[in-house]
Amino acid sequence: MASFSAEAGKLLVIPSDGSHWLGMKSIVEELGRRGNQVVVVFPEASLSMGPSEQTTTLTYPVNYTKAELEANLADQLNTILSIDISTDLAKFQSFIISMDVLPMFILRNTEGLLFNKDSMKKLQDYNFDAILTDPFEPVGAITGEYLSIPAIYMLINHPCGVDTLASQCPCPSPPSFVPRFFTGFSDKMTFHQRVENTLMTVFEAFLCRKLFAGTDELASRYLQKDTTYKELLSHGAVWLFRYDFTFEFPKPQMPNMVQIGGINCAKKGPLTKELEEFVNGSGEHGFVVFTLGSMVSQLPEAKAREFFEAFRQIPQRVLWRYTGPVPENAPKNVKLMKWLPQNDLLGHPKVKAFITHGGSHGIYEGICNGVPMVMLPLFGDQGDNVQRLVSRGVAETLSIYDLTSEKLLVALRKVINDKSYKEKMTELSAIHRDRPIEPLDLAVFWTEFVMRHKGAAHLRPAAHELNWIQYHSLDVIGFLILILVTVIFVTVKSCMFCFRKFFKKTQKKKKE
Amino acid sequence: MASFSAEAGKLLVIPSDGSHWLGMKSIVEELGRRGNQVVVVFPEASLSMGPSEQTTTLTYPVNYTKAELEANLADQLNTILSIDISTDLAKFQSFIISMDVLPMFILRNTEGLLFNKDSMKKLQDYNFDAILTDPFEPVGAITGEYLSIPAIYMLINHPCGVDTLASQCPCPSPPSFVPRFFTGFSDKMTFHQRVENTLMTVFEAFLCRKLFAGTDELASRYLQKDTTYKELLSHGAVWLFRYDFTFEFPKPQMPNMVQIGGINCAKKGPLTKELEEFVNGSGEHGFVVFTLGSMVSQLPEAKAREFFEAFRQIPQRVLWRYTGPVPENAPKNVKLMKWLPQNDLLGHPKVKAFITHGGSHGIYEGICNGVPMVMLPLFGDQGDNVQRLVSRGVAETLSIYDLTSEKLLVALRKVINDKSYKEKMTELSAIHRDRPIEPLDLAVFWTEFVMRHKGAAHLRPAAHELNWIQYHSLDVIGFLILILVTVIFVTVKSCMFCFRKFFKKTQKKKKE
Structure with missing residues (x-):
């Protein structure tokens, strides 16, 4: 850890569920370890949030259960598996699906905290110096505004680019080289892609208004002033972005945007004896790691069979995080696990490829360890994430909808046997790890900076004070x-x- | 020094003259100290450039002398002293003066190196990994392009915003809150100022074309291809900007722009016994430091008298870097010196104020040590620099043209006796010094990064590959x-x- 002055502050943390919490947890624990009083607040029903070390945990009741959340997730996955995502219309449909179900739970969670007088009173009494929150859900931003404390936002990106809008970056993102959300385009587009990207830009505006309508209404009602979510976010002191430019396409940044991509990569441990024996078992052929993220560990039987069939035909061994039905004659080179130490495995010298859904954590663990990937995007920003790696020549992508064992085999053999994938990935990894300061240190520094100086007013452009006509x-x-x-x-x-x-x-x- | 991997590289350094060299020298010496082979190249006639530690020096003849450079500088100063810079027209006139004389020497210097076959052959034989240069003069950029090596540009700003244009930042700088060069406006403008700023934006375009016409022609002729200076600069791998946002107004940055403001501040030493005695001599009243930069140590007698008269009436002692005529009854509380240890003096606990011309080095030493200022801008970007501090409430500014002892007294007493100046400056200083990594380390890291990876292609936006119509x-x-x-x-x-x-x-x- 770097040696900045560690003056203890009081920090409120309101994370977001799912993989979002994984990114924030390590920062929160490090902040606690450095002597800050860190209070983490989350709902009683959640997919992945739980107590963390060196912090205080507060929970509040919500009017839904963990089972409901999980059922909803399974529903979404089934829909995705039944859509041919390779067409433009389907891409769009999957976008709508994600965007339609999400807000419902998000708003119920937000109301759960805001209208819980006891909890809000307790938070007020703490007299926090700042709030660290993930703006994917508005509960943190509204609470921070209510408590009048400066906010540190941590995220990887935000649907509708609300992050850019809110930071008052006078940076138009020209559709000529900035791909829109859910298009799955890279920064180098054909004429046809540029036309589609331009049309998406227009459409996005309408869609986004709909997406945030509920949040805008709730924020205005609760804070008793006419406001929008974008306006609330524009008060943010510092933005911690969980990307760097080995993954994200280069784009302009405001001075209060800090890149902390690859924050969890450093934490690596040795494998258990059993795992070590298994991965060494295929000798020079090495092994493949396969997970679809923390939220998806099952697949319909027919779909799973395609994977088993492909794996049967490769000389590598396979470690697969899978809890679904297993065919009788499952190949011997496949080891199924309920949970696997992903980063430790990716850091093993014998790993040859990583089959992943394209979540940002997995991607960064892959980049950090220099492992070529076969990517099967499921929902949210995963389709866009995947394109960022495919365009760099370090990954192949397949649609899970029409996946067959043949297609999977072709892709797997390509990234394992064509040396260019490994070479480019090794170079990308070297650039990613060549940095003047560790991303975790940077995240901790800026969070403590905001606590020390009650914000970061000197990084705030004067544009915030102008109206539309003046601007x-x-x-x-x-x-x-x-x-x-x-x-x-x-x-x-x-x-x-x-x-x-x-x-x-x-x-x-x-x-x- | 931070502990990044120190793989020795071969670096060509082509600095710019005057105070520009001061900023680059410490980086160059640190790079040499870390085992890199650093070759610094400059003309035989220069104002301030000279050998540095841990580096190799190469010089080349030019068709002008140091005396001519000095005479030219004195001429410029005399013109400035005779212009009432407070009017818009005069501001503009001073801009034209600076811009008109400069290119002449700059082009003669550039031709001096480029058309010196021996020197260019020698540089080619070195087989450098990268070039570190100040784009204020084009000699480095053209040489780097000729040698086909990646470039690191170090500067504080560039007339006409060529830096922004060249980095392909899709960031329009709206005239509503981005003050134009030589306007001396802050980022919060009145309607009248915004009108003027908008007009200046239009005018700037014409003026800038004129300013770079000679460079564009020389670059095209030498490199034997149709090019412009802006295009050459757009190939830059990394830009090191000698500012941070305690001085500069917050504005969008491209990922290859690194802020290294305040790079020279850390180097502080104790005062000599004689100086220590002098500054302690006025007891609790403390003392004032007065310099007009490394290039101006004289003033016309009448102008100097106004200063002496003002100093006679304050209880503080004054240390003044001055080599001009001294009146017979010069006050006893003033100590004149040929050269003074500016940063050591500004770091002394008894310093009360800093009278400066508003050069960037002095400004950062002032900010770093938390000393309120009285500012007398002379030429170049100084008028703009001054406004950045005045708008933060840590400095007062006066025009040297119509300066009287009364005006100086009012300003001096204000920044010394009105506690808000010191308070705001202390806060600004705390923010400036509160950073996750030292600017010198950052500059060294990025220079070595470019040498290690033969550039920084991953930070380059795809916009560079689009033509105007596509963009x-x-x-x-x-x-x-x-x-x-x-x-x-x-x-x-x-x-x-x-x-x-x-x-x-x-x-x-x-x-x-």
Whole structure:
């Protein structure tokens, strides 16, 4: 750990569920270890959130259960598996599905905390210096605003680019090289892709208004002022982005945006004796790691069979996080596990490939350890994530909808046997790990900075204080046009006056 | 020093003259100390450049002398002293003066190196990994392009914002809150200032084309391809900006822009016994430091008298870097020196104020040590620099043109006796020094990064590969309009056809 001054502060943490919590947990624990008083608040029903070391945990009741959350997730997965995501329309459909179900639980969770008077009173009494929250769910941002404490937002990206809008970055993201969400395009697009990307830009605006309508209404109602989620987020002091530019396409940043991509990679341990024996078992052929993330450990039987069939035909051994039905004659080179130490396995010298859904944590563990990937995007931003690696020549992607053992075999053999994948990945990994300061240290530094200085006002562009007309200089342009028109008008009138005088004189003379 | 891997590289350094060299010297010496082979190249005639520790020095002849450079500088100063810079027109005049004389020497220096076959052959033989240069003068950028090595640019800002243009930052700098060069505005402008700023934006475009015409021509001629200075700079791998956001107004950054403001501040030593005695001599009243930068140590007698008269009336002692004429009854509390240890003095607990011309080095030493300032901008970007501190409430500014002892006294007493200046400066200083990594380490890291990885391609936005039409999606918009027009045309034609048919039928029926 770096040696900045460790003045203890009081930090409120309101994380978001699912894999989001994994990214935040290590920062929160490090902040606690450094002597800060860290209070982590989450709902009683959640997919993955739980107590963390060196912190205090507070929970509040919500009007749904963990079972309901899980059922919802399974429903979503089934829908995804039944959509041919390779077409534009389907891509869009999957976007709508994700966006439609999510807000419901998100709003119920938000109301669960905000309207729980006891909890809110307790939080107020703590007198926190700052809040660290994931703006994927609005519960943290609204609570921070209610408590009038500066906010540190931690995320990887935000649907609809609310992060960019809220930071008042005067950076238009031209559709010519900035791919839109859920298009799955890279930053180098064909003409056809650019047309689609431009159309998506227009459509996005409508969709996003719908997506945040509930949040805007709830925030306004609770804070008793007319506001929007975007406006709340624009008060953020510092944004911690869980990416760097070995993954994300280079794009402009505001001074209060900090890149902390690859934050969990450093934590690596040795394998158990049993695992070590298994992965060494295939000798020089090495092994393959396969997971679909912390939220998906099952697949329909037919789909699972395609995987087993492909694995039967490769010389590598396979470690698969899988709890679904197993066919009778499952191949011997496959080891099924309920949970697997993903980063430890990816750091093993014999690993040859990583089959992943393209969640950001897995991607960074892959980059960090330099392992080529076969990617099967499921939902959310995964389709876009995947494209970022495919365009760098370090991964192949397949659609889970029409996956067959043949397709999987082709992709797997490609990333394992074609040396360019490993070479490019090794280079990307070297660049990723070559940094002046560890991302965890950076995240801790900026969180403590906000606590020490009660915000980060010096990083806030003056644009925040301008209204729409002023920002775009419309008043100035109007004023200059007015002057120009006046000058032209006066000049023309004067000329006409002179001309008439002269004309009259000439006529008079002629008459005479 | 931080502990990144120190793999020795070969670095070419082509600095720029004057105070520019001061900023680069410490980085260059640190790079040499870390085992890199550093070759610093500069002309035989220069104002301030000289050998540095741990590096190899190469010089080349130029067709001007140091005396000519100094005479030119003195000329410029005299012109500035005779212009009432408080009016808009004069501000502009001073801009033109600076911009007109500069390019002449800059081009002669550039030609001096480029057309010196021996020197260029020697540089080629070194087989450098990268070049570190200050783009204020084009000699480094053209040499780097000629040698086909990646470039690290180090600067504080560039007239005409060539830095922003060249980095392909899709960040328009709205005139509503981004003050233009030489306007001396802050980021919070009145309506009148915004009008002026908008007009300046338009005018700047013309002026800048003129400013770089000679460079564009020389670069195209030497490299034997049609190019511009802006295009050369756009190949830059990393930009090291000698600012941070306690000084500069927050604005968007590209991922290859690194802030290293305050790089020289850490180097502090104790005062000599003589100086220590002098500064302690006025007891609790403390002392004032006064310099007009490394290039100006003289003033016309009448102007100097105003300073002496003001200093006579304050209880503080004054240390003044001054080599000009001294009046007979010069006050006893003033100590004149040929050179003074500025940063050591500003770090002394008894310092009360800093009278400065607003050069970036002095400003950062002031911020670093938390000393309120009275600022007398002379040329270049100093007028703009000053405004950045005045708008933060840590400095007062005066025009040197119409400076009187009364005006100076009012300003000095204000920054010394009104506690808000010191308070705000202490806060600014605390924020400036509260950083996760030292700017010198950051500069060294990124320079070595470029040497290690032969550039920083992963930080380069795809925008560089698009032409103007593609970048702005004009082809896509044209295509969409074409489709829209076709659809409308076909619809209207069809409707008219149907309408006619219907109309004819009705007429027929009527006739029948």
